[in-house]
Amino acid sequence: MYPSRFRYESPRSIDEAIALLQEGGGEAKVLAGGQSLVPLLKLRFAAPELLVDINDLPGLGYHTVDPDGTTRIGALCRHADLERSTVLPTRQPTMAAAAPLVADPMVRNRGTLVGSLCHADPQGDWASVVTALGGHVVAQGAGGRRSIPMAQFVTGPFQNALGYDEIAVEAVIPAPHGKPAGGYLKLERRVGDFATVAVAVAVERSHSVVTRAGIALTGVGGATINAVEAAQALVGHPLTARTIGDAADLAARAAQPRTDHRGSAEYKRQVVRTFVKRILTGVNEPTRKAA
Amino acid sequence: MTQARDEIKIGGLGASRKRVEDNRFVRGKGRYVDDIVLPGMLHMEILRSPLAHARITSIDVSKAWQIPGVRLVLTGDMMAARNLAWMPTLSYDTQAVLATDKVRFQGQEVACVVADDPYIAKDACEAIVVEYEPLPVIVNPAQAVAEGAPVIRDDKENQPDNVVFTWEVGDKAGTDRAFAQADVVSTLDLHYPRSHPSPLECCGSIADFDRSTSKLTVYMTTQAPHIIRAAVALVAELPEHMIRIVSPDLGGGFGNKVPVYPGYVASILASILLERPVKWIEDKTGNLISTGFGRDIYLRGEMALRNDGKILGVRMYTDSDHGAFFSDAQPSKFKIGLLHSAFSCYDIPVAHLVNRGVYTNKAPGGVAYRCSFRVTEAMYFQERMVQAAADDLGMDQAEFRRRNFVRDDDFPHRTPWGFLTDSGQYGKCLDVGLEAIGYQDFLTEKEEARKQGRLLGIGISTMTEPLGAGNSREYDILGIKMFDSAELRVHITGKAILRTGAKSQGQGHETTWAQIVAHELGIPAEDITVEEGDTDTAPFGMGTYASRSTPVAGAAVSMVARKVRAKARKLAAHLLEVSEEDIEWELGRFYVRSAPDHGVTIQECAIAAYSNMPDGMEPGLENVAYYDPPNLTWPFGCYIATVEVDPQTGVWDVLRVVAVDDCGVRINPMIVEGQIMGGLTEAYAMANMQFITFDAQGNCVGSNYMDYLLPTAWETPGYELHEVVTPSPHHPIGAKGVGECATVGGPAAFVNAVMDAIRDTGVRNIDMPLLPDRVYEALTKRHDVSGAPPVRTDDE
Numbered sequence A: 001m002y003p004s005r006f007r008y009e010s011p012r013s014i015d016e017a018i019a020l021l022q023e024g025g026g027e028a029k030v031l032a033g034g035q036s037l038v039p040l041l042k043l044r045f046a047a048p049e050l051l052v053d054i055n056d057l058p059g060l061g062y063h064t065v066d067p068d069g070t071t072r073i074g075a076l077c078r079h080a081d082l083e084r085s086t087v088l089p090t091r092q093p094t095m096a097a098a099a100p101l102v103a104d105p106m107v108r109n110r111g112t113l114v115g116s117l118c119h120a121d122p123q124g125d126w127a128s129v130v131t132a133l134g135g136h137v138v139a140q141g142a143g144g145r146r147s148i149p150m151a152q153f154v155t156g157p158f159q160n161a162l163g164y165d166e167i168a169v170e171a172v173i174p175a176p177h178g179k180p181a182g183g184y185l186k187l188e189r190r191v192g193d194f195a196t197v198a199v200a201v202a203v204e205r206s207h208s209v210v211t212r213a214g215i216a217l218t219g220v221g222g223a224t225i226n227a228v229e230a231a232q233a234l235v236g237h238p239l240t241a242r243t244i245g246d247a248a249d250l251a252a253r254a255a256q257p258r259t260d261h262r263g264s265a266e267y268k269r270q271v272v273r274t275f276v277k278r279i280l281t282g283v284n285e286p287t288r289k290a291a
Numbered sequence B: 001m002t003q004a005r006d007e008i009k010i011g012g013l014g015a016s017r018k019r020v021e022d023n024r025f026v027r028g029k030g031r032y033v034d035d036i037v038l039p040g041m042l043h044m045e046i047l048r049s050p051l052a053h054a055r056i057t058s059i060d061v062s063k064a065w066q067i068p069g070v071r072l073v074l075t076g077d078m079m080a081a082r083n084l085a086w087m088p089t090l091s092y093d094t095q096a097v098l099a100t101d102k103v104r105f106q107g108q109e110v111a112c113v114v115a116d117d118p119y120i121a122k123d124a125c126e127a128i129v130v131e132y133e134p135l136p137v138i139v140n141p142a143q144a145v146a147e148g149a150p151v152i153r154d155d156k157e158n159q160p161d162n163v164v165f166t167w168e169v170g171d172k173a174g175t176d177r178a179f180a181q182a183d184v185v186s187t188l189d190l191h192y193p194r195s196h197p198s199p200l201e202c203c204g205s206i207a208d209f210d211r212s213t214s215k216l217t218v219y220m221t222t223q224a225p226h227i228i229r230a231a232v233a234l235v236a237e238l239p240e241h242m243i244r245i246v247s248p249d250l251g252g253g254f255g256n257k258v259p260v261y262p263g264y265v266a267s268i269l270a271s272i273l274l275e276r277p278v279k280w281i282e283d284k285t286g287n288l289i290s291t292g293f294g295r296d297i298y299l300r301g302e303m304a305l306r307n308d309g310k311i312l313g314v315r316m317y318t319d320s321d322h323g324a325f326f327s328d329a330q331p332s333k334f335k336i337g338l339l340h341s342a343f344s345c346y347d348i349p350v351a352h353l354v355n356r357g358v359y360t361n362k363a364p365g366g367v368a369y370r371c372s373f374r375v376t377e378a379m380y381f382q383e384r385m386v387q388a389a390a391d392d393l394g395m396d397q398a399e400f401r402r403r404n405f406v407r408d409d410d411f412p413h414r415t416p417w418g419f420l421t422d423s424g425q426y427g428k429c430l431d432v433g434l435e436a437i438g439y440q441d442f443l444t445e446k447e448e449a450r451k452q453g454r455l456l457g458i459g460i461s462t463m464t465e466p467l468g469a470g471n472s473r474e475y476d477i478l479g480i481k482m483f484d485s486a487e488l489r490v491h492i493t494g495k496a497i498l499r500t501g502a503k504s505q506g507q508g509h510e511t512t513w514a515q516i517v518a519h520e521l522g523i524p525a526e527d528i529t530v531e532e533g534d535t536d537t538a539p540f541g542m543g544t545y546a547s548r549s550t551p552v553a554g555a556a557v558s559m560v561a562r563k564v565r566a567k568a569r570k571l572a573a574h575l576l577e578v579s580e581e582d583i584e585w586e587l588g589r590f591y592v593r594s595a596p597d598h599g600v601t602i603q604e605c606a607i608a609a610y611s612n613m614p615d616g617m618e619p620g621l622e623n624v625a626y627y628d629p630p631n632l633t634w635p636f637g638c639y640i641a642t643v644e645v646d647p648q649t650g651v652w653d654v655l656r657v658v659a660v661d662d663c664g665v666r667i668n669p670m671i672v673e674g675q676i677m678g679g680l681t682e683a684y685a686m687a688n689m690q691f692i693t694f695d696a697q698g699n700c701v702g703s704n705y706m707d708y709l710l711p712t713a714w715e716t717p718g719y720e721l722h723e724v725v726t727p728s729p730h731h732p733i734g735a736k737g738v739g740e741c742a743t744v745g746g747p748a749a750f751v752n753a754v755m756d757a758i759r760d761t762g763v764r765n766i767d768m769p770l771l772p773d774r775v776y777e778a779l780t781k782r783h784d785v786s787g788a789p790p791v792r793t794d795d796e
């Protein structure tokens, strides 16, 4: 397939990249892993005049945990880096559970977490994970840096809060206060498939009482769904069959699925309910297959 | 014994030699159509219809012509001016090359642009302005025959409705009598969804018309180059000797590359008009939405049963959805292909089948997606009906099959719909399968699991199928009989080149044909080059599909090698100075019967053929054989799957798959096993995830690999393969077709297993693919789940 004509630049510094975006004046696009943008180009669903390839920008491939427990993921950190991470399984179990479920191994070698957040696909996995963890995105433009909470970053299907000349430089997950636990379950038809339904759950507990909780849903609405009420139902209590059941029901209610060739709305709600329950009851081994 | 051992050593029959073609494929040195670059070559892109049914009110190509680098814009009107807007189909209908009056399916070819590069051609396609007036859309047979349905083929005279044909076979009155005597009548309704063969390489062609020689060379993705040459000669009215079709390496075919597509025709016309080579390479979406699909057929099945498990008679009422043009690519004389080969492995006294074919606003051109035409549907319907019948009788599904199998000593056996099966050991195959899976133990395990709320299931599928199109009585393409051919030339040093009329697209002919020659002549397989696909050099043949290569072309290879051996025998007699009658043959060597040490090798005969022939003998050692098989071959397959269904999500996992295949003598067991594993994977895909469906507006759902799912190594289950060998009684080396058995027989094994796991719901059928939501719906709502289009959406 043959995309429309475009100009291509690969700047060596963030400043240079921002200058190019300004020059493009809204007709430019950042190219990160290319795993969402290139398919759009080849189908001619997107036809930007200028591609600003950020892959040569130095020092953005990291994912680290600060001494205070804050997790930072640089704009060029690939899904595969997170899948193979040695720090995530203990420090960010929800992220660790999600990483091997994003796309397929080839896509994971190139695609980036930050790019996935920017792409704002309602079926994207990372947006739910970062939402459940209460994270934010750091954007850099000509005027400097600003932080955008994940809940405000996605403004609609395939729309984000970045200005046309801003680059998302990192995603940040705040330090947990209690002991972090959680998981990510995804119903996919085969490896590399987008989620029919997926659920991210993150809880922090202190003396087995939930101090913070986040539940977010993939693929069951026009954008990632932050199931705030469902999460709130857990806070202040230990995890019991009752609180878990309540949270699962509230999450199912928060979903806004559509009936399509992947399943009926009713079915998708049921899967949300089942997945919330399974993650919280600890059935959430980070296995390959969702269910 | 020593002969067998020697034979393996030279890569003969039974040797699992590595595929010689893989040497270039794994190195990235395959040469596909898209790899070919000719001097001065231009590029063609196709503009397709976004709508499924609409009248074309205007086409404005002026902006496209203005783009620099555009060389030609073709529309339906321009084709019509050359009498090429429509072309005949292999099923004696007509098909639009470029739309003139209406578009009749989403993705239909509307215009073509030829330009200096494909980017420009694509830009120019986007610059063409087409105005459409939408018409009501039909996406299934019920809509097609409904009162007041719009007539899709209003271009045809005498076509007042959307029925393409009604076709009937069997004994209606006799079947009615059998049903009158039945203790139990079992019924089943289901849909075999539309699927797509989806070779990784899409279709494409490079047409190169040379005005100075008047010769047209077309490099083309085709499984049947000679048929294409004949078709081009007839359609384009070019002299046949001035046409050369070359089918280079093919990236898969699976039936998709049998038909003639508008892109081929347009590229040929463009090359003739421009006098330059024109390349057309289809993209994945174009391939999935417009080219030959598989299946899409509805069944109402009825079985008359006696309480002791005997099947007394069968009725099948089927509706087939052919899309907008009846361009089924099939060579049989039967309108609905070999659908009536259903139930051939069972001893059924009488049966009746009626099929109604309809036009819909969907892509045309059913192909035999890895099967003899419609055999996959036949065997799926058969094995689903068999399971339902066993359930209705409360009988064990293995036992029910065993009671109804044609017995080993009942061959040849005439089926109720007229086929003649010739060999098999059906009961033995089933026993091997049951033993391998541990049938009784699994039934116990399943009961235990059930008490804990876990849903385990086991599914069996057993079938014999007609492979090898054909024999010339019942099969032809455009009147050309379904034989095949081989030409063998032994060089001076005893090396050889073999050419056949078949065309490998992954089956490994370069490897196995050499093995047949090695078996017949004792020339080591590695000394034999195999060539196919170039009509200027290969003998006339009908190509590769319907598992016909080994049954037909493979037989021709045997026969031509035997002709060569007969001449070599004369040469040997001359060299050994004895008479021919005094000579014996062992692998690779003639010797004097009375003095076995006194002999000559086949290689020595080869030299003699060019340097020391007896007086009066024509020099050279080569021959050609055309083979018209006396019958189809009838392999047998027994496929057993076990599954576990998750009651909360409807997701099912395959636990084990056992396959027992009896394809007669195996030429290269490794390649046979590869074919079976590939077939099982396609079967699993169709049962689990794969289908092309349509919404109410006729939009194709499944137009790219995000929606049309090919299973990856990750979810593909492991397979346990077993074999039984019943040689074909008529094939020269006893081989039967096998390339398609597992695709044909496999789906029912998976579906039967899931249905078995949810047996307690009383649900009789869930249509393929058994998506988790469909299984969940069956589990919770306890009703059958249909998968017929249009797909359910919120918009209704």
Ligand SMILES: Cc1cc2nc3c(=O)[nH]c(=O)nc-3n(C[C@H](O)[C@H](O)[C@H](O)COP(=O)(O)OP(=O)(O)OC[C@H]3O[C@@H](n4cnc5c(N)ncnc54)[C@H](O)[C@@H]3O)c2cc1C
Residues within 6 Å of the ligand: A029, A030, A031, A032, A033, A034, A035, A036, A037, A038, A039, A054, A075, A101, A102, A103, A104, A107, A110, A111, A112, A113, A114, A115, A116, A118, A119, A123, A124, A125, A126, A162, A166, A167, A168, A169, A192, A193, A194, A195
């Ligand atoms: C076959 C396949 C299967 C897939 N399956 C899944 C799946 O199951 N789950 C899933 O979540 N995703 C899936 N994806 C998408 C994949 O995860 C992408 O990698 C991801 O969505 C985008 O990341 P990227 O780095 O590739 O971004 P790109 O494709 O380079 O960019 C995507 C968009 O974000 C913008 N962008 C990217 N980075 C920045 C930045 N730093 N600042 C500003 N804007 C930026 C781009 O301009 C573009 O608009 C799949 C992709 C493919 C091809």
